[in-house]
Amino acid sequence: MHILILGAAGMLGCKLTERLLRDGRLGRHEISKITLQDVVSPRPTAAAIPLDVIAGDFVGADAAAALVASRPDVIFHLAAIVSGEAEADFEKGYRINLDGTRYLFEAIRAVGDGYRPRLVFTSSIAVFGAPFPAAIGDEFLNAPLTSYGTQKAICELLLVDYTRRGFLDGVGIRLPTICVRPGKPNKAASGFFSNIIREPLAGENAVLPVGDDIRHWHASPRSAIAFLTHAASFDAAQLGARRNLNMPGLSVTVGEQIAALANVAGPSVVARIRREPDASIATIVEGWPRNFKAERASKLGFAAAETSFEDIIRIHIEDELGGSFVH
Amino acid sequence: MHILILGAAGMLGCKLTERLLRDGRLGRHEISKITLQDVVSPRPTAAAIPLDVIAGDFVGADAAAALVASRPDVIFHLAAIVSGEAEADFEKGYRINLDGTRYLFEAIRAVGDGYRPRLVFTSSIAVFGAPFPAAIGDEFLNAPLTSYGTQKAICELLLVDYTRRGFLDGVGIRLPTICVRPGKPNKAASGFFSNIIREPLAGENAVLPVGDDIRHWHASPRSAIAFLTHAASFDAAQLGARRNLNMPGLSVTVGEQIAALANVAGPSVVARIRREPDASIATIVEGWPRNFKAERASKLGFAAAETSFEDIIRIHIEDELGGSFVH
Numbered sequence: 001m002h003i004l005i006l007g008a009a010g011m012l013g014c015k016l017t018e019r020l021l022r023d024g025r026l027g028r029h030e031i032s033k034i035t036l037q038d039v040v041s042p043r044p045t046a047a048a049i050p051l052d053v054i055a056g057d058f059v060g061a062d063a064a065a066a067l068v069a070s071r072p073d074v075i076f077h078l079a080a081i082v083s084g085e086a087e088a089d090f091e092k093g094y095r096i097n098l099d100g101t102r103y104l105f106e107a108i109r110a111v112g113d114g115y116r117p118r119l120v121f122t123s124s125i126a127v128f129g130a131p132f133p134a135a136i137g138d139e140f141l142n143a144p145l146t147s148y149g150t151q152k153a154i155c156e157l158l159l160v161d162y163t164r165r166g167f168l169d170g171v172g173i174r175l176p177t178i179c180v181r182p183g184k185p186n187k188a189a190s191g192f193f194s195n196i197i198r199e200p201l202a203g204e205n206a207v208l209p210v211g212d213d214i215r216h217w218h219a220s221p222r223s224a225i226a227f228l229t230h231a232a233s234f235d236a237a238q239l240g241a242r243r244n245l246n247m248p249g250l251s252v253t254v255g256e257q258i259a260a261l262a263n264v265a266g267p268s269v270v271a272r273i274r275r276e277p278d279a280s281i282a283t284i285v286e287g288w289p290r291n292f293k294a295e296r297a298s299k300l301g302f303a304a305a306e307t308s309f310e311d312i313i314r315i316h317i318e319d320e321l322g323g324s325f326v327h
Numbered sequence: 328m329h330i331l332i333l334g335a336a337g338m339l340g341c342k343l344t345e346r347l348l349r350d351g352r353l354g355r356h357e358i359s360k361i362t363l364q365d366v367v368s369p370r371p372t373a374a375a376i377p378l379d380v381i382a383g384d385f386v387g388a389d390a391a392a393a394l395v396a397s398r399p400d401v402i403f404h405l406a407a408i409v410s411g412e413a414e415a416d417f418e419k420g421y422r423i424n425l426d427g428t429r430y431l432f433e434a435i436r437a438v439g440d441g442y443r444p445r446l447v448f449t450s451s452i453a454v455f456g457a458p459f460p461a462a463i464g465d466e467f468l469n470a471p472l473t474s475y476g477t478q479k480a481i482c483e484l485l486l487v488d489y490t491r492r493g494f495l496d497g498v499g500i501r502l503p504t505i506c507v508r509p510g511k512p513n514k515a516a517s518g519f520f521s522n523i524i525r526e527p528l529a530g531e532n533a534v535l536p537v538g539d540d541i542r543h544w545h546a547s548p549r550s551a552i553a554f555l556t557h558a559a560s561f562d563a564a565q566l567g568a569r570r571n572l573n574m575p576g577l578s579v580t581v582g583e584q585i586a587a588l589a590n591v592a593g594p595s596v597v598a599r600i601r602r603e604p605d606a607s608i609a610t611i612v613e614g615w616p617r618n619f620k621a622e623r624a625s626k627l628g629f630a631a632a633e634t635s636f637e638d639i640i641r642i643h644i645e646d647e648l649g650g651s652f653v654h
Contacts, residue, residue: 141465147488157480161471
């Protein structure tokens with residue numbers, strides 16, 4: 001089985017690559033080759049599986065045709081610019097997040113000859129916009145409040161139509177906010193959800209710009225990788241015509257996040273969180289989904305690695321911090 | 328007020344033009360000019376209002392820029408290829424129904440300088456796909472089962488994002504199936520809903536390819552024009568971020584349509600309907616919406632011209648047949 005990963009240098013792309021190299025197989029199939037694409041060169045670890053690395057933009061008819069010319073069996077399409085950038089640069093957002101996906105789908109269609117790869121598309125809960133019910137069900141409308149969410153929702157629709165027409169075998173997964181996101185604090189409006197856990201565990205201070213009552217929908221990086229590999233290997237015919245799924249997650253408040261941090265790491269770690277209310281961030285967060293009933297995905301075998309926010313913190317300590325943190 | 332109508336030679340475009348010429352105003356504004364565009368030359372009746380006629384494709388950056396260069400205040404975007412053609416010709420459907428709309432929106436954005444026209448987009452109940460609840464509410468997901476429905480759903484998302492960004496003032500209206508559609512029988516799978524009324528009233532036989540229990544969602548052409556003019560003139564700020572609306576309609580079965588025809592026109596007219604079950608049409612119709620609760624639109628003043636299917640038949644006799652039919 002030949003696997004292509006678009007956006008392989010991103011956080012999820014790196015973790016997915018590591019996982020596939022470690023497993024050597026995806027579902028019931030042995031992996032014969034992995035092709036990694038990103039605008040910056042993805043740095044794979046030494047591997048027993050043949051690796052191709054393509055450093056360059058994937059947006060464009062020629063670039064897309066080159067990526068699928070070798071007919072990969074599974075394509076993970078993780079490539080996108082993030083929400084903040086898509087909002088700041090309208091044209092770039094549509095070019096990368098919408099046109100890039102369409103070039104890819106068209107390149108796959110152009111291969112023809114019965115070529116019909118499993119295509120796993122990482123969508124987002126940003127396809128939803130307030131006002132919300134208490135928990136968003138599997139039949140709630142897409143009403144994005146950002147250009148990023150709009151672009152993801154459009155790609156979901158294309159994924160379904162190209163699948164229905166027999167050009168590809170698409171599965172879209174709407175990921176919760178990934179928490180704890182490893183790396184450095186960034187300027188994403190959602191960054192604080194991870195910052196208030198990651199930084200204190202590393203002995204650093206973190207800023208909390210919203211109130212303790214803010215509720216949000218989370219999944220660990222470990223869960224995200226489990227969702228991706230399951231999406232690539234399960235029997236997608238079970239989806240029928242609706243190929244996009246809300247992934248399982250945890251609905252917790254910021255206060256519950258902090259209480260979990262106290263339970264796992266103690267009050268001295270929690271003391272590194274500094275409250276600095278920021279009305280502009282609070283307004284943005286108001287429009288975000290808080291809670292889901294991800295019934296279809298659960299029935300189809302998509303399972304999170306965690307059952308509590310304490311688990312999410314422990315997964316971060318295990319997977320990112322080598323099992324220990326700064327007391 | 329300068330009004331631009333794209334797709335002006337179509338059935339709705341012609342009726343809308345006639346109505347605007349007759350009224351001389353839209354909402355509280357006097358109409359100073361109307362520009363009509365279509366691929367075939369729209370044939371306006373003699374009019375007191377200055378009319379521009381543009382016969383040609385609207386798809387493309389230059390064509391779109393030319394259409395909006397004179398900064399029309401209101402744009403009715405009715406241009407599209409129909410469901411059957413978009414399904415038969417995948418590339419043409421995306422080129423006209425998706426790219427055409429995007430060129431238009433981009434041309435409006437490129438005008439800049441505070442230009443922000445009211446743009447009324449005719450969407451369709453084809454954005455919905457089975458399985459359905461008993462009545463589709465205002466928060467039900469878009470899950471189209473055709474390329475046409477996919478293209479309409481994508482344009483709806485673009486309409487919202489371009490509106491949110493301040494580039495236009497968009498309102499999308501999801502029209503019920505228009506019944507009784509004037510003109511000749513065509514090959515559209517939905518054609519029979521109109522054929523079984525229009526043809527018998529004209530003294531012709533009509534074929535009914537589905538069972539009497541098939542339920543569908545209808546509105547008269549007169550209602551559609553009322554929805555369009557209201558969408559162009561009401562205070563759209565009331566919509567908030569959700570700019571696409573399910574229009575009011577009537578949910579009736581084919582059996583109820585025929586009973587209404589008997590009530591209005593008598594058994595000799597009904598006798599011109601010939602039952603010829605067609606399994607392929609029945610399968611297509613299975614995926615179509617049957618019933619809605621169009622609560623938001625009703626609250627916002629969108630009102631149908633009919634309250635029963637008898638009304639729909641009477642409207643056809645009044646508006647298309649000069650008040651009489653073939654007994």
